[in-house]
Amino acid sequence: MLRRIALLPLFALVLVGCGGGDEAEDTTASDTGAADSATDVASEGESATEEDSEPEAETGSEDTGAAAGDLGLAEEGSILVGSDIAFAPFEFIGDDGEPQGFDIDLMTEIADRLGVEVEFVNTSFDTIFTQLASGDFDAIISGITITEEREQSIAFSDPYFAANQALAVGADSEVTGVDGLAGAQLAVQAGTTGLDYATESFTDATIVEFPTSEAAFGALTSGQVDAVFIDLPVVAEQVESSGGAVEQAAEVETGELYGIGVQQDNTALAEAISTELAAVIADGTYEEIYGTWFAGEVPEQFAGE
Amino acid sequence: MENLGRLFFDVEIILDTLPALLREGLRNTLILSVGAITIGLVAGLLLALVGISRRWWVRLPAKVYIDIFRGLPAILTISLVGLGLPAAGLRIFGRERLLYGMLALGLISTAYIAEIFRAGIQSVDRGQMEAARSVGMSYLLAMRLVIVPQAVRRVLPPLTNEAIAILKDSSLVFVVGLAAGERELTRVGQNIGQQSGNFSPYVAAGLVYLALTIPLTRLVNRLDTRLREGPSVRAAQELPATLAQEH
Amino acid sequence: MAQVPRVALRGLEKRFDDVEVLRGIDLEIAPGEVVCVIGPSGSGKSTLLRCINQLEPCSGGTIELDGLDITGRKIDLDAVRTRVGMVFQSFNLFPHMSVLDNVTVALRKVKRMNRREAERVGRERLAEVGLAHRADARPADLSGGQQQRVAIARSLAMDPEVMLFDEVTSALDPELVKGVLDVMTALARGGMTMVVVTHEMGFAREVAHRVVFMDQGAIVEQGPPAALFDDAQTPRLRDFLGQVL
Numbered sequence A: 001m002l003r004r005i006a007l008l009p010l011f012a013l014v015l016v017g018c019g020g021g022d023e024a025e026d027t028t029a030s031d032t033g034a035a036d037s038a039t040d041v042a043s044e045g046e047s048a049t050e051e052d053s054e055p056e057a058e059t060g061s062e063d064t065g066a067a068a069g070d071l072g073l074a075e076e077g078s079i080l081v082g083s084d085i086a087f088a089p090f091e092f093i094g095d096d097g098e099p100q101g102f103d104i105d106l107m108t109e110i111a112d113r114l115g116v117e118v119e120f121v122n123t124s125f126d127t128i129f130t131q132l133a134s135g136d137f138d139a140i141i142s143g144i145t146i147t148e149e150r151e152q153s154i155a156f157s158d159p160y161f162a163a164n165q166a167l168a169v170g171a172d173s174e175v176t177g178v179d180g181l182a183g184a185q186l187a188v189q190a191g192t193t194g195l196d197y198a199t200e201s202f203t204d205a206t207i208v209e210f211p212t213s214e215a216a217f218g219a220l221t222s223g224q225v226d227a228v229f230i231d232l233p234v235v236a237e238q239v240e241s242s243g244g245a246v247e248q249a250a251e252v253e254t255g256e257l258y259g260i261g262v263q264q265d266n267t268a269l270a271e272a273i274s275t276e277l278a279a280v281i282a283d284g285t286y287e288e289i290y291g292t293w294f295a296g297e298v299p300e301q302f303a304g305e
Numbered sequence B: 001m002e003n004l005g006r007l008f009f010d011v012e013i014i015l016d017t018l019p020a021l022l023r024e025g026l027r028n029t030l031i032l033s034v035g036a037i038t039i040g041l042v043a044g045l046l047l048a049l050v051g052i053s054r055r056w057w058v059r060l061p062a063k064v065y066i067d068i069f070r071g072l073p074a075i076l077t078i079s080l081v082g083l084g085l086p087a088a089g090l091r092i093f094g095r096e097r098l099l100y101g102m103l104a105l106g107l108i109s110t111a112y113i114a115e116i117f118r119a120g121i122q123s124v125d126r127g128q129m130e131a132a133r134s135v136g137m138s139y140l141l142a143m144r145l146v147i148v149p150q151a152v153r154r155v156l157p158p159l160t161n162e163a164i165a166i167l168k169d170s171s172l173v174f175v176v177g178l179a180a181g182e183r184e185l186t187r188v189g190q191n192i193g194q195q196s197g198n199f200s201p202y203v204a205a206g207l208v209y210l211a212l213t214i215p216l217t218r219l220v221n222r223l224d225t226r227l228r229e230g231p232s233v234r235a236a237q238e239l240p241a242t243l244a245q246e247h
Numbered sequence C: 001m002a003q004v005p006r007v008a009l010r011g012l013e014k015r016f017d018d019v020e021v022l023r024g025i026d027l028e029i030a031p032g033e034v035v036c037v038i039g040p041s042g043s044g045k046s047t048l049l050r051c052i053n054q055l056e057p058c059s060g061g062t063i064e065l066d067g068l069d070i071t072g073r074k075i076d077l078d079a080v081r082t083r084v085g086m087v088f089q090s091f092n093l094f095p096h097m098s099v100l101d102n103v104t105v106a107l108r109k110v111k112r113m114n115r116r117e118a119e120r121v122g123r124e125r126l127a128e129v130g131l132a133h134r135a136d137a138r139p140a141d142l143s144g145g146q147q148q149r150v151a152i153a154r155s156l157a158m159d160p161e162v163m164l165f166d167e168v169t170s171a172l173d174p175e176l177v178k179g180v181l182d183v184m185t186a187l188a189r190g191g192m193t194m195v196v197v198t199h200e201m202g203f204a205r206e207v208a209h210r211v212v213f214m215d216q217g218a219i220v221e222q223g224p225p226a227a228l229f230d231d232a233q234t235p236r237l238r239d240f241l242g243q244v245l
Helices: A002-017 A021-037 A038-048 A063-068 A104-112 A128-133 A193-201 A215-222 A232-241 A266-281 A283-291 B001-008 B012-049 B055-069 B074-087 B096-122 B126-134 B139-154 B156-176 B183-198 B200-245 C043-051 C077-081 C099-109 C115-128 C145-158 C172-189 C201-207 C223-232 C235-244
Strands: A079-083 A119-124 A155-156 A161-170 A185-189 A206-210 A227-231 A246-258 A262-263 C008-014 C019-029 C032-037 C060-065 C083-088 C163-167 C192-197 C210-215 C218-221
Touching: A002 A063, A002 B200, A002 C043, A021 B156, A038 C083, A063 B074, A079 A104, A079 A128, A104 A266, A119 B001, A119 C115, A128 A155, A128 A262, A128 B183, A155 A266, A155 B012, A161 A193, A161 A215, A161 A232, A185 A193, A185 A215, A185 A266, A193 A206, A193 A227, A193 A246, A206 A215, A206 C163, A215 A227, A215 A246, A227 A232, A232 A246, A266 A283, B001 B200, B012 B055, B012 B096, B012 B156, B012 B183, B055 B096, B074 B096, B074 B156, B074 C077, B096 B139, B096 B156, B126 B139, B126 C077, B126 C083, B126 C145, B139 B156, B156 B200, B156 C218, C008 C043, C019 C043, C032 C201, C043 C163, C043 C192, C083 C145, C099 C115, C115 C145, C145 C163, C145 C172, C172 C201, C201 C223, C210 C223, C210 C235, C218 C223, C218 C235
Parallel strands: A079 A119, A185 A206, A185 A227, C032 C192, C032 C210, C083 C163, C163 C192
Antiparallel strands: A155 A262, A161 A227, A161 A246, C008 C019, C008 C060, C210 C218
């Protein structure tokens, strides 16, 4: 059993590592198929092992073999991923009750390539870091910006997303940009970099902290706050789904990069994830997933080769 | 083991957290709790009186109210009041978020305190009401002067428990969104804790809670004992002398 | 009866669910008259008493206080009860108040007397029952007999027209009974109209103007004490006396 699991990623890597062309595209298609339902991840990979192929020495098999077998997971063969599943379009609960979103799809894809099952655990953004540190999860993906402060307690994979912050206001708002925030009540989500930025930069405004982005936008539409300051994709999503009730007033470039978090000493897992991420980007899978959830061009640093 | 100490009981972090806890957290926790308990005492007493009416159609609304607000989890009630009311256009407190929280907690404590008072009132001997009515007191006057004062003395322990419960439930108010300066103890502890990934700020917040609840319990225990045992202690000492006077 | 009776019960009936406790009682009590009501337990004696001040509403019949029908619909019962004093078997003093406050609270809160005037009256009444020196004590500090005397003073303070006594010595230790009976005797001699439900036959013989014997919800026999105790007419009364004397 163990041997088979160890062989999975090698097999997948071989297929991917063989570069573009039909074979890779077949794999891509089947993999994005698997990405649609988070729970069915393992089946694709496992059916591949029916062929008991020998590992090929092309892609540094010894290193990846060691990494695959020793990812420091709490439970062998399964990666437990914590996420605050209330941050559309990165992660949110769909109509069927299952987690959906960009982060969900990406993480599922990466787990698939690592040869492990993925299980998402819904948690509060407030506590997600401390929970990771205490071992409740193997990894966390939740629109988390890589910051020096956070790097002091957890380790990050390579960046997987570039985000800016944005200012959202109500339809008839007088606030037209970040200069108009003096004396306003500004909603932010607890524990986010948006909160940190707003606290530092918008000193004339009253910063009101909400546990979820949904609560923050709820306060905006009910008139309890004047604006919301939060990640750009989230604002874009809200603008689209609000039917005109929410408008974007400004975009603030903060050069933020999202990363997948792992326990600080689990460099093996961080590296493995980063490796698979690079592969996902390289073969264009990233671009496809991006296209599912965001309008516009995928940023160049995440475009395929 | 040493790691546990650093993770939960880092003295330096605890001391660093205390100023914010005391200045902001404690202040708001007390505003929420004392406000809610006051609402509960007043409205709860009224509701208790309604609840012991002889007419079933008067009792029914009280019963329904108590069933609802004792049956819902506090976080749900707080969300419905603090997020739901404004969303429905009922911005009764404008943007004073703490007041929504206080109202929600007040609605909850009213239900529990009404039951406490009802039990206390009904535990007072029927003869007390009869004696009060026999000297010409109206029902309400008898309640005010004779029954309720006795009932209250009897229910001090459950009332204290309720006060402690409200104090702890005040930690759930963060769901309505809090600005800097509005945060109660748990929120302050959480914010500081999540920045550092250390749990000592949580422990620090917990210590402040205990500093409130433990003395409160002790105080009421002493009060309760004194109210109940005081007079009879004196009686036991004086009785022989009075008996002599009888003859 | 030439003058208006102080208390008149006419066809008084009382039902608890299906049980008939009072079956048509007719009784007139003159001003200043002391009537003792005796009988076995369950005979309805206490219920009769409690109907007089409407602690129990009647199922049928009427009750008149100085000619006023107090069973009428628009009667202010609270006001009526200031004219009828009641003393209970279990005293029912207010434990959270001092003795003096027990006696004066109704004066101050119902009759709206100012505190000084009320306390003057209160201390007078307490003196009459021999407890002026315990005015500041708490009920729990007193013996049963003392508490009962305070209860009497509490009722007297309201200056009632008639006093009702519901087995007021039954819960007392024997050595304390006399103290209370002495107070009641003094009260009777002073001309108070009294209705006394009691087992104290000695008191009934000595103090009552009339003794009423009740059994199973009806008045069976009534008359002056000597007639009833020494020359009982009905077998039921003879049986009863045979058991208690």
